[in-house]
Amino acid sequence: MTDAAHAAPAEIERPVDRSKMQISDEVAIEIAGMNKWYGEFHVLRDINLVVNRGERIVVCGPSGSGKSTLIRCINRLEEHQQGRIVVDGVELTHDIKNIDKVRSEVGMVFQHFNLFPHLTVLENCTLAPIWVRKIPKREADETAMHFLEKVKIPEQAHKYPGQLSGGQQQRVAIARALCMKPRIMLFDEPTSALDPEMIKEVLDTMISLAEEGMTMICVTHEMGFARQVANRVIFMDQGQIVEQNEPETFFLDPKSDRTKLFLSQILGH
Amino acid sequence: MPQDRPSVAYVQSGTIPPSPPPPSAAGPLAWLRENLFRGPGNSLLTVLSILFLVWLVPQVVQWAFIDAVWFASSLSECREINAAGACWAVIVERFDQFIYGFYPRALRWRVDLAFVLLLVAIAYALFDTMPWRRQGLIFAATYPVIAYWLIWGGSVWGPLLVLAAPVVGWGAWRLLFGRVPGLLAALAGLLVAALWLVYVVGPVDRAITRAIGDMRYETTVQRLEADLAVGAIEARLADRYADPEALADAADQERRNVERRLERLAGLAGDQAEAERLEEEAEAAREALPDTVSQLRDRRALRNLETDLSDGDLIAIQETLDLERRLGGVRSRIQGTYEDIGLFGLTRITSRDLGGFLLAVIIGVAGITLSLPIGVLLALGRRSGLIFIQSLSIMFIEFIRGVPLITLLFVANSVLAYFFPPGSNLDLILRVVIMVTLFASAYMAEVIRGGLAALPSGQYEAADSLGLDYWKSMRLIILPQALKISIPNIVSTFIGLFKDTTLVVVIGLLDPIGLISTIRADSAWNGIVWEFYVFVGLFFFIVCFGMSRYAMWLEGKLKTDNR
Numbered sequence: 099m100t101d102a103a104h105a106a107p108a109e110i111e112r113p114v115d116r117s118k119m120q121i122s123d124e125v126a127i128e129i130a131g132m133n134k135w136y137g138e139f140h141v142l143r144d145i146n147l148v149v150n151r152g153e154r155i156v157v158c159g160p161s162g163s164g165k166s167t168l169i170r171c172i173n174r175l176e177e178h179q180q181g182r183i184v185v186d187g188v189e190l191t192h193d194i195k196n197i198d199k200v201r202s203e204v205g206m207v208f209q210h211f212n213l214f215p216h217l218t219v220l221e222n223c224t225l226a227p228i229w230v231r232k233i234p235k236r237e238a239d240e241t242a243m244h245f246l247e248k249v250k251i252p253e254q255a256h257k258y259p260g261q262l263s264g265g266q267q268q269r270v271a272i273a274r275a276l277c278m279k280p281r282i283m284l285f286d287e288p289t290s291a292l293d294p295e296m297i298k299e300v301l302d303t304m305i306s307l308a309e310e311g312m313t314m315i316c317v318t319h320e321m322g323f324a325r326q327v328a329n330r331v332i333f334m335d336q337g338q339i340v341e342q343n344e345p346e347t348f349f350l351d352p353k354s355d356r357t358k359l360f361l362s363q364i365l366g367h
Numbered sequence: 368m369p370q371d372r373p374s375v376a377y378v379q380s381g382t383i384p385p386s387p388p389p390p391s392a393a394g395p396l397a398w399l400r401e402n403l404f405r406g407p408g409n410s411l412l413t414v415l416s417i418l419f420l421v422w423l424v425p426q427v428v429q430w431a432f433i434d435a436v437w438f439a440s441s442l443s444e445c446r447e448i449n450a451a452g453a454c455w456a457v458i459v460e461r462f463d464q465f466i467y468g469f470y471p472r473a474l475r476w477r478v479d480l481a482f483v484l485l486l487v488a489i490a491y492a493l494f495d496t497m498p499w500r501r502q503g504l505i506f507a508a509t510y511p512v513i514a515y516w517l518i519w520g521g522s523v524w525g526p527l528l529v530l531a532a533p534v535v536g537w538g539a540w541r542l543l544f545g546r547v548p549g550l551l552a553a554l555a556g557l558l559v560a561a562l563w564l565v566y567v568v569g570p571v572d573r574a575i576t577r578a579i580g581d582m583r584y585e586t587t588v589q590r591l592e593a594d595l596a597v598g599a600i601e602a603r604l605a606d607r608y609a610d611p612e613a614l615a616d617a618a619d620q621e622r623r624n625v626e627r628r629l630e631r632l633a634g635l636a637g638d639q640a641e642a643e644r645l646e647e648e649a650e651a652a653r654e655a656l657p658d659t660v661s662q663l664r665d666r667r668a669l670r671n672l673e674t675d676l677s678d679g680d681l682i683a684i685q686e687t688l689d690l691e692r693r694l695g696g697v698r699s700r701i702q703g704t705y706e707d708i709g710l711f712g713l714t715r716i717t718s719r720d721l722g723g724f725l726l727a728v729i730i731g732v733a734g735i736t737l738s739l740p741i742g743v744l745l746a747l748g749r750r751s752g753l754i755f756i757q758s759l760s761i762m763f764i765e766f767i768r769g770v771p772l773i774t775l776l777f778v779a780n781s782v783l784a785y786f787f788p789p790g791s792n793l794d795l796i797l798r799v800v801i802m803v804t805l806f807a808s809a810y811m812a813e814v815i816r817g818g819l820a821a822l823p824s825g826q827y828e829a830a831d832s833l834g835l836d837y838w839k840s841m842r843l844i845i846l847p848q849a850l851k852i853s854i855p856n857i858v859s860t861f862i863g864l865f866k867d868t869t870l871v872v873v874i875g876l877l878d879p880i881g882l883i884s885t886i887r888a889d890s891a892w893n894g895i896v897w898e899f900y901v902f903v904g905l906f907f908f909i910v911c912f913g914m915s916r917y918a919m920w921l922e923g924k925l926k927t928d929n930r
Contacts, residue, residue, distance in 0.1 A: 202834030
C-alpha cells in the first residue's frame with residue numbers, strides 16, 4: 099500500500115491554493131436509486147450520490163465500469179430508466195425544457211474535445227451564449243476572450259480547431275463550457291486522448307478551475323490530480339459505486355479488494 | 368572501440384538548415400516525369416493520347432470554325448457555300464427561338480429582365496462577400512415569385528399573396544411553437560402555408576381583379592367607344608408609323624381589336640347571367656345523379672370506368688359533364704374579360720409559349736432551389752425519433768426513388784390535377800416543376816442523410832451538452848458540417864436534375880431538345896443533326912461545368928483543417 103502511494107505520479111508540482119475551495123451545505127446534484135440499462139445490459143446499478151456545491155469529485159474505475167455513463171446521465175446525454183437525478187433543483191425527466199435548462203447550467207468536457215470544426219475557436223465559445231443565453235455578440239466575444247485568456251490561448255481565438263494541438267483543443271473545450279457560466283462542470287476523461295506533454299497544460303487549467311470553487315465531477319485516471327484537488331474519490335466497477343472516500347484514505351487505505359487490485363494496476367508501474 | 372559493437376550513444380550538435388529540393392524533385396522537369404512519363408506504360412499512353420489529339424483537334428476545328436457557315440437561309444444554301452463545314456446558320460437564325468421558345472417578341476424584355484435578376488440572386492445566394500448581403504439575400508428569397516410574375520405575367524396580387532404565404536406559415540408555426548414538438552409545429556406551419564397557396568391565393572387574386580374590373584367597366588367602354596370615332600385611332604398611332612400605308616394597316620388591326628374588346632365587354636352581363644343559370648342547372652343535374660356516381664369527386668374519371676350503370680345513368684352523367692364543361696367555358700370567358708379591363712400587372716403568357724433554354728432554366732433553377740431544403744427536411748425526418756414522421760419520410764423517399772422520372776412527368780401531365788381542388792387549374796410547367804423537385808429531393812434526402820451519418824456522434828453530444836435545442840443544433844452545428852461533407856453529391860444531384868429537364872419533351876413541352884425536332888420539321892433546315900446537338904450540349908455543359916467548379920471552390924473555401 100505504501101508502495102502504491104510512493105509510486106503515485108507526481109506530475110503536478112505547483113502548490114494548490116485551497117483558500118476558495120469551500121464545500122457548502124447546498125446540494126448541487128442528487129442521484130437516488132438510479133438504474134440504467136443498455137438493452138438487456140444493466141450498466142448502472144442502484145447509484146446513490148449526493149454532490150454538494152463546491153465539491154471536487156474524481157470518479158475512477160476500470161473501463162466498462164459505467165463511470166462515463168454515470169456523468170453523461172447527469173446532463174442526460176444518456177437517459178436513466180429508474181431512480182431520480184436532480185441537478186440544481188431540477189429533476190431530469192422527459193421534459194425537454196428541463197433537460198435544456200440543466201444542460202445550460204452544466205458544462206461538459208469530452209475525451210475527444212468535440213469542438214465544432216467549422217467554427218473558429220472564438221465562435222465555438224460564443225455560439226451557445228448567443229443562441230441559448232441570448233447574450234449580445236459583443237458581450238459574448240468579451241466573455242469568450244476572458245476565458246480563452248484564462249486557459250492561456252487568447253492568441254488562437256481566430257484559428258480553427260483543426261489547426262490546434264490536442265492540448266490546446268481541450269483547453270478551448272473547457273473555455274467553451276465555461277462561457278456558459280455553468281455552476282457544475284463534468285469532465286469525461288479529459289486527458290485520455292492527449293500526448294503526455296499536453297496532459298499537464300489541461301490539468302493545470304482544471305486545477306485553477308477547482309481553485310475558484312467550481313463544483314466538478316471528473317472521470318479520470320490522473321491520480322496525482324485526484325490526490326491534490328479532489329475532496330472525494332469514487333471507485334466504480336461493474337456499474338456500481340464500490341468505494342468512495344477522501345483521497346488520502348482512498349489511496350493509502352483502500353477497503354475493498356477490487357479497489358486494491360485496481361490501484362495496484364494503475365499505480366504499480 | 369571494437370568494430371563489432373558500435374556505440375548506441377549519439378548527440379546531435381546543431382540544427383541542419385533547410386535547403387531547396389534537388390531539380391529531380393521539383394520544377395517543370397520533375398512535373399513532366401511525375402505526370403507524363405512515369406515508367407514505360409505511362410509514357411506510351413502519353414504518346415498515344417498526344418497522337419489522338421493531333422488527329423482529332425484539327426478536324427474539329429476545321430469543321431466547327433474554318434469551314435463553318437454562319438449566315439445562310441437554308442441547309443442547301445449552307446452546303447453551297449461550304450459543304451464540309453458546320454452549318455451554324457441554323458443556330459444563328461433560330462437562336463431567339465432556342466432561348467425564348469415561342470415567347471411573344473414584344474414581351475421578351477421580361478424574360479431578359481428575369482434572367483439578369485436571376486444572375487443577381489444567384490450571386491447573392493452563392494457568394495458571401497457581396498456588398499449589401501442582407502438585402503441581397505432577401506431579394507434572392509423573393510426572386511422566384513418575382514421571376515414567375517415577370518415570365519408568366521398576370522396581376523400583381525397573385526405574387527403579393529404568394530409572398531405572404533411564408534409569413535402566414537410562420538405565424539402558424541409561431542403560434543404552435545413550444546406547445547407541440549418542434550418538427551410538428553414546423554410541419555403545421557408548412558401545411559398552413561400550402562393551404563394558403565392552394566385555397567386563398569387564386570380566389571383572392573381573381574376577386575380583386577374582378578372588383579377593379581367592375582370599377583373600370585364604364586370608363587373602359589367609354590374609352591373604347593371614343594376610339595371607334597372616325598380618325599381617333601389613326602391620331603393615336605400617328606407618331607409611331609411614318610408610312611401612311613403602315614399606319615392604315617395598324618389602325619385597321621387596332622380597330623378590329625377594339626371592336627372585339629367592346630363586344631366582349633358588352634357580353635359580360637349576358638355571360639354572368641348564363642354562368643348563374645348553368646351553375647343552377649349543373650347543381651340540379653348533379654343531385655339527380657345516382658349516389659355512387661356523385662360521390663366520386665371527379666366525374667371525368669367515369670368515362671374510363673367499366674360500370675354496370677344503366678343507359679339512363681350514363682346519359683345523365685354525360686349531361687352533367689356537358690353542363691360543367693360549358694360552365695367552365697363561360698367562367699373562363701368572364702375571367703378573361705375581367706382580366707382585360709381589371710388587370711393590374713403584366714400581360715398574361717401561357718405556358719405553351721415557353722420553351723427552349725428558358726424552359727430548361729426555369730425547371731432546373733426551381734427544382735434545384737426547392738429540392739435542397741425539402742431534401743434536408745426529409746433527411747432530418749428520416750433520422751427523427753418520431754416514428755410517424757420517420758415512416759412518412761421513408762415511404763416518400765423510397766417511393767419516389769423507386770419510380771422513373773418519366774413516369775412522374777406523365778403523372779404531372781395527366782393525374783396530378785386530381786389531387787388539387789377542382790377549379791384550381793394548375794399550370795403544366797408548375798406541375799412539372801413540382802414533380803422534378805420531388806424527384807430530386809428524394810435523392811437529395813439520401814445524400815444529406817449520408818452527410819448526417821458521417822458526422823461523429825460527439826458533435827451531436829457537444830451541441831446537446833451546451834443546451835442547444837434540436838433545431839438550433841441542426842442549423843448551427845450539424846447541418847453546416849453535414850452539407851459540407853455532402854457537397855460533391857449534392858452538386859451531382861443538381862447536375863443530374865438539370866440534365867433531366869430535357870425529359871419534359873415526353874409530355875410535349877418544347878425544351879431545347881424538343882425544339883430541335885420542331886426546327887428540323889422546317890423544310891429549310893431538314894437534315895441538320897450535329898449542329899443542334901453540339902449547340903444544346905454546349906449549353907448544358909457550360910451550366911453543369913459551372914456548377915461543378917463552384918462546388919470545388921466552395922469545398923476549398925469551407926476547408927477549415929490544416930489551412
